[in-house]
Amino acid sequence: LMTAKSLASKETVNGRCWFYSDDDDGISVYLNRELHAMNTVVAQLQTQFQDYLVSLYQQGFLDNQFTELRKLQDEGTPDFVAEVVSLFFDDCSKLINSMSRSLERPENVDFKQVDSGVHQLKGSSSSVGARRVKNVCISFKECCDVQNREGCLRCLQQVDYEYKMLKTKLQDLFNLEKQIVQAGGAIPQHFPSYTILRPDIRPCLDA
Amino acid sequence: MGMVRESQFHVLAVDDSHLDRKMIERLLQKSSCQVTTVDSGSKALEFLGLRESNDQNALETHQEVEINLIITDYCMPGMTGYDLLKKVKESVAFRSIPVVIMSSENVPARISRCLEEGAEEFFLKPVKLADVTKLKPHMMKTKLKKEGEKPSEEENATLKPEESLVVEMILPLNQELELEQKEPMLSSNKRKAMEEVISADRSRPKYNDITTSV
Numbered sequence: 001l002m003t004a005k006s007l008a009s010k011e012t013v014n015g016r017c018w019f020y021s022d023d024d025d026g027i028s029v030y031l032n033r034e035l036h037a038m039n040t041v042v043a044q045l046q047t048q049f050q051d052y053l054v055s056l057y058q059q060g061f062l063d064n065q066f067t068e069l070r071k072l073q074d075e076g077t078p079d080f081v082a083e084v085v086s087l088f089f090d091d092c093s094k095l096i097n098s099m100s101r102s103l104e105r106p107e108n109v110d111f112k113q114v115d116s117g118v119h120q121l122k123g124s125s126s127s128v129g130a131r132r133v134k135n136v137c138i139s140f141k142e143c144c145d146v147q148n149r150e151g152c153l154r155c156l157q158q159v160d161y162e163y164k165m166l167k168t169k170l171q172d173l174f175n176l177e178k179q180i181v182q183a184g185g186a187i188p189q190h191f192p193s194y195t196i197l198r199p200d201i202r203p204c205l206d207a
Numbered sequence: 208m209g210m211v212r213e214s215q216f217h218v219l220a221v222d223d224s225h226l227d228r229k230m231i232e233r234l235l236q237k238s239s240c241q242v243t244t245v246d247s248g249s250k251a252l253e254f255l256g257l258r259e260s261n262d263q264n265a266l267e268t269h270q271e272v273e274i275n276l277i278i279t280d281y282c283m284p285g286m287t288g289y290d291l292l293k294k295v296k297e298s299v300a301f302r303s304i305p306v307v308i309m310s311s312e313n314v315p316a317r318i319s320r321c322l323e324e325g326a327e328e329f330f331l332k333p334v335k336l337a338d339v340t341k342l343k344p345h346m347m348k349t350k351l352k353k354e355g356e357k358p359s360e361e362e363n364a365t366l367k368p369e370e371s372l373v374v375e376m377i378l379p380l381n382q383e384l385e386l387e388q389k390e391p392m393l394s395s396n397k398r399k400a401m402e403e404v405i406s407a408d409r410s411r412p413k414y415n416d417i418t419t420s421v
Contacts, residue, residue: 068335072233080233087226119282123311124226127333 043184045120047175050188061166066129074170085170088128092163098102098157115154132162216346217241221251221279221291231278234339250285257298274304276345281310289321296325305345309334
């Protein structure tokens with residue numbers, strides 16, 4: 001319990017935080033409470049992140065390969081997943097545009113080009129763990145094999161929808177990651193994860 | 208420790224997909240390999256210092272850079288991974304470099320053709336970290352050869368502790384190394400089933416186990 005003597009106050013002067021107290025205990029109690037508060041915020045964000053990530057797997061947006069992708073990221077390469085995913089979305093956009101052009105005129109469809117595009121899209125989606133996109137590509141290839149233009153157009157529309165949906169979801173995920181880091185926490189790496197704190201933000205809650 | 212750093216393996220990775228090149232590069236770096244990536248078979252040959260020529264008597268320039276392994280995609284425009292494999296194995300200077308083929312398609316005939324032509328391994332894409340760890344023994348073999356030991360004596364030679372561990376890992380291709388991640392090359396259905404099991408497990412997160420480390 002804190003006595004009046006131990007209570008500390010906080011002031012922000014020139015963007016820096018200053019703690020005032022009569023004694024050392026007050027300072028340490030205050031710091032511990034601050035750290036605990038930060039810790040709670042971090043813990044909440046980490047849980048939010050975990051829940052969201054789990055939901056993306058549960059809803060079939062992502063598969064095991066996304067987990068593999070995350071394994072390749074470390075302190076030395078903190079943007080690896082974001083970079084790869086960004087390359088993937090660029091690929092999607094480019095390939096969808098070119099396939100759309102190939103499918104445009106009913107009397108002159110270049111199914112070979114479409115097939116090539118689907119093959120590449122299937123490969124990329126598979127590499128990043130974009131499960132729904134990959135699954136559409138499987139149907140897409142079947143339509144292409146039997147030269148079903150209508151089917152191809154439907155699949156094209158679906159693949160466009162799915163990649164854009166995934167893009168939004170992953171953007172939200174990366175934003176959560178950013179918030180965790182900004183709050184002084186570590187991004188949970190293991191799946192499912194437990195709350196992990198950076199060693200320099202580990203508080204002691206003796207008070 | 209210092210010795211390990213000096214003899215870091217250098218891998219040449221070939222893939223026409225930018226995304227896949229980025230992936231394989233990272234996978235190899237994560238396994239402590241130095242990596243050079245190129246986007247075509249002809250660029251790979253150029254990098255090795257082998258001029259692409261149909262003339263059997265054409266001069267092969269001496270290997271410019273020491274490469275311990277070539278890992279290449281199968282489906283590439285122009286020169287396929289198979290074509291590249293053949294060229295490497297036909298060349299006197301480079302045939303000892305182990306070659307690994309990657310493909311997104313599970314075609315048994317393709318796989319056996321590559322293995323018959325001398326490929327050490329055939330990886331189904333997407334390639335995982337567990338696959339890349341299988342490469343070390345193949346790269347070690349070339350290092351040992353270069354150090355003057357005859358191939359037939361490899362098993363009997365007195366190996367240092369870390370090297371003997373590596374030799375134990377050299378298993379026949381049809382044997383599965385990983386117990387947790389079984390990836391038999393010819394049954395993609397089983398692999399798919401495995402993935403579904405894993406995702407089913409993951410859909411039940413055990414939140415009551417969450418501990419806050421304070």
